Amino acid sequence: MLFKGKKRLNAGIIGGAGYGGAELAKLLLFHPRVHLTFVTSRRYAGKQISSVNRFLTKVTDLCFIEPDIEALPLDTDVLFLATPHGISMKLMPDIVKVLPRAKVIDLSGDFRLKNPHIYRQYYDTEHTATDLLGRFVYGLTELNRENIRSAQYVANPGCFATGIILALMPLFSCDAVRREVSVVSVTGSSGAGEMHKEVTHHPVRAQNFKSYKILEHQHTPEIEQFFKDRFRNWDYEIGFVPQSGPFVRGIFTTAMAYNEAIHTDTLKATLEQLYKAERFIRVVNGSPEINAVQGSNYVEVSGMVKRNFVISMSAIDNLVRGASGQAVQNMNIMFGFEEHEGLEFPGMRP
Ligand SMILES: NC(=O)c1ccc[n+]([C@@H]2O[C@H](COP(=O)([O-])OP(=O)(O)OC[C@H]3O[C@@H](n4cnc5c(N)ncnc54)[C@H](OP(=O)(O)O)[C@@H]3O)[C@@H](O)[C@H]2O)c1
Structure with a gap:
């Protein structure tokens, strides 16, 4: 070595x-x-x-x-x-x-x-x-x-891709996605780097909220490539909408699929099985929080099924x-x- x-x-x-x-x-x-x-x-x-x-x-x-x-x-x-x-x-x-x-x-x-x-x-x-x-x-x-x-x-990996793959992995692992899964991730302004740009300019960004690169963000093929390598015959649609939020650090991801055959217990058991032993991944009840991971290498992930909507979420610090x-x-x-x-x-x- x-x-x-x-x-x-x-x-x-x-x-x-x-x-x-x-x-x-x-x-x-x-x-x-x-x-x-x-x-x-x-x-x-x-x-x-x-x-x-x-x-x-x-x-x-x-x-x-x-x-x-x-x-x-x-x-x-x-x-x-x-x-x-x-x-x-x-x-x-x-x-x-x-x-x-x-x-x-x-x-x-x-x-x-x-x-x-x-x-x-x-x-x-x-x-x-x-x-x-x-x-x-x-x-x-x-x-x-x-x-x-x-x-x-x-x-x-890309910052969005990190949060999204970690949130989607439990859904694909327990067969919760039929054909499409929609993903929305909100990022803070530091994701755009240190060069001054209109989109990161304080008066524009501080109290604004918007979507961008709708269904065409460059991390989408990266995420698809990962799952194609991981699961044989993987053939799903990921509809990813990135959003820019009025904060500096962090990415919050919500992934949602519809499936009446999946129960919360199954999803939670999958999350535990995938991530329980992982030092930097915390499986939480309810919503992950950006505050809890900001400035650190930790990830918060959670999952739930309500009215046949299968939901998983993650929070990361984009820079760490x-x-x-x-x-x-x-x-x-x-x-x-x-x-x-x-x-x-x-x-x-x-
Ligand atoms: N920001 C995030 O949250 C984040 C998360 C994940 C991945 N990334 C990726 O990580 C990379 C860096 O992101 P960042 O946000 O740190 O970018 P950044 O703030 O814009 O910094 C880019 C750095 O690269 C240097 N640079 C630019 N052109 C160069 C060249 N031709 N040769 C050598 N150095 C050059 C710049 O310094 P000089 O111009 O002084 O040389 C600067 O230090 C990007 O590819 C980004 O996509 C960023």
């Missing part, structure tokens, strides 16, 4: 001035098995990472460097890519050459979809590293653990469980650490 005999892993982040990269830097700085050796930013190269990520002041003196792959430290054990989609697929061919033994965890959507045509359709750009698609393992930790363990490259926390959980598995190392802190109250 790569880690054998060494005290700490050398880790680096490409894209550390963004929200996902900043959260990741925090997690890695406090991880007992990791030495965070570099964080990149083109705009802030040479400046302390705390000059942008003020919450890291007096935590680290590390400075941003340029994302020049040729110049990255050759003793890097694990590299996180926290760049917008379209960038990792351009960086990866050089990363493979320059750091052939490093493990890579990509937070973007570039290596999640196995079919480049579907990537083209949903991301509106041609995939330029199709030869590497087969080398990436999908990083929905609890549901793909064994494949992640032996992976060199992991495609971290939906991005950096899950990336660290995957890193822990890839290097043979305890899965919860560096992630054991709970959320907040209120």
